[in-house]
Amino acid sequence: MAIIEVSGLRKAYGGKPAVDGVDFTVEEGEIFGILGPNGAGKTTTVECVEGLRVPDAGTVRVAGLDPVADHRQVTQLLGAQLQESELQAKLTVREALELYSAFYPKPADWRPLAARLGLEAKLSTRFAKLSGGQKQRLFIALALIGGPRVVVLDELTTGLDPRARRDTWSLIEEIRDSGVTVLLVTHFMEEAQRLCDRIAVIDRGKVAALDTPAGLIARSTATTVISFTPSRPLGDEDLAGLPGAMSVATQGDRIVINGTDDTVNAVITLLARHRVTAHQLRVTEATLDDAFLDLTENGTGAAPSGTTTPATTERV
Ligand SMILES: Nc1ncnc2c1ncn2[C@@H]1O[C@H](COP(=O)(O)OP(=O)(O)OP(=O)(O)O)[C@@H](O)[C@H]1O
Numbered sequence: 146m147a148i149i150e151v152s153g154l155r156k157a158y159g160g161k162p163a164v165d166g167v168d169f170t171v172e173e174g175e176i177f178g179i180l181g182p183n184g185a186g187k188t189t190t191v192e193c194v195e196g197l198r199v200p201d202a203g204t205v206r207v208a209g210l211d212p213v214a215d216h217r218q219v220t221q222l223l224g225a226q227l228q229e230s231e232l233q234a235k236l237t238v239r240e241a242l243e244l245y246s247a248f249y250p251k252p253a254d255w256r257p258l259a260a261r262l263g264l265e266a267k268l269s270t271r272f273a274k275l276s277g278g279q280k281q282r283l284f285i286a287l288a289l290i291g292g293p294r295v296v297v298l299d300e301l302t303t304g305l306d307p308r309a310r311r312d313t314w315s316l317i318e319e320i321r322d323s324g325v326t327v328l329l330v331t332h333f334m335e336e337a338q339r340l341c342d343r344i345a346v347i348d349r350g351k352v353a354a355l356d357t358p359a360g361l362i363a364r365s366t367a368t369t370v371i372s373f374t375p376s377r378p379l380g381d382e383d384l385a386g387l388p389g390a391m392s393v394a395t396q397g398d399r400i401v402i403n404g405t406d407d408t409v410n411a412v413i414t415l416l417a418r419h420r421v422t423a424h425q426l427r428v429t430e431a432t433l434d435d436a437f438l439d440l441t442e443n444g445t446g447a448a449p450s451g452t453t454t455p456a457t458t459e460r461v
Pocket residue numbers: 158159162163181182183184185186187188189190
């Protein structure tokens with residue numbers, strides 16, 4: 146069942162469209178990612194979902210409620226961590242948790258929440274003295290304190306070191322596993338690929354693509370690249386007609402083939418049949434990075450699904 150429904154959403158600032166007809170639905174219990182280049186309209190979109198901005202046109206519903214007209218009810222079921230969150234420097238972690246608990250009629254018990262987020266030892270620490278990762282953990286706790294059904298996390302891991310980022314990913318998965326729907330705005334492809342059940346790629350205020358991470362990668366013009374140096378030359382006729390191969394090139398004594406998983410298997414069979422050893426065999430897969438560049442203005446422009454281009458050898 147959809148818990149968030151966004152339809153025909155438009156929002157302009159000073160006449161310039163920031164969100165220009167966005168549609169998507171988020172199913173209850175999923176991690177839904179919003180991905181896109183700087184200034185694409187991601188934050189404006191989630192701020193409309195949170196009821197912090199009033200749409201110029203279109204409808205937004207959270208559990209059937211209008212985030213603007215039914216703001217009070219929506220704040221009881223939606224927890225938000227904003228992109229640039231700050232707290233009073235002298236506030237301790239305990240005070241922040243107690244203060245935010247007071248905003249809700251039935252808050253979650255903050256003690257187990259703090260323990261789950263690794264904040265127990267920091268309860269008496271002032272906000273200004275927390276590390277970036279600890280601040281983010283506190284903001285997650287504050288977003289969860291009302292016992293929400295949906296939590297919106299906007300660029301949560303920006304500025305964190307790789308270990309803190311990975312720890313935060315585990316937390317986000319735990320939140321989803323506890324039944325909370327997560328709407329996640331991120332710039333990090335690896336984060337989106339690892340965490341999200343589905344992703345809307347937003348570009349210039351519109352949804353450029355909406356799919357699972359694997360589905361977005363499959364749309365990418367980039368594919369699987371196989372390269373190796375054979376122990377003795379292979380005939381052109383052997384390499385022609387490999388299943389799924391879109392191009393075969395030689396670079397010195399290296400062979401570079403752009404194809405699919407079927408091509409990888411066929412190459413291995415071919416090498417075994419000819420008793421040829423492949424030196425420095427490399428297989429690289431398309432990633433969400435490739436798909437992102439294909440789908441957004443920063444890349445080569447939106448590529449229609451199913452199109453292919455000749456192999457690019459620099460990815461090898
Ligand atoms: N309060 C505002 N007043 C005027 N223009 C704004 C305002 N907020 C955002 N914009 C503009 O609207 C467009 C979309 O901004 P938004 O913050 O929604 O994008 P974003 O995808 O979240 O970007 P980023 O990834 O850089 O955070 C941008 O061109 C931005 O400059």
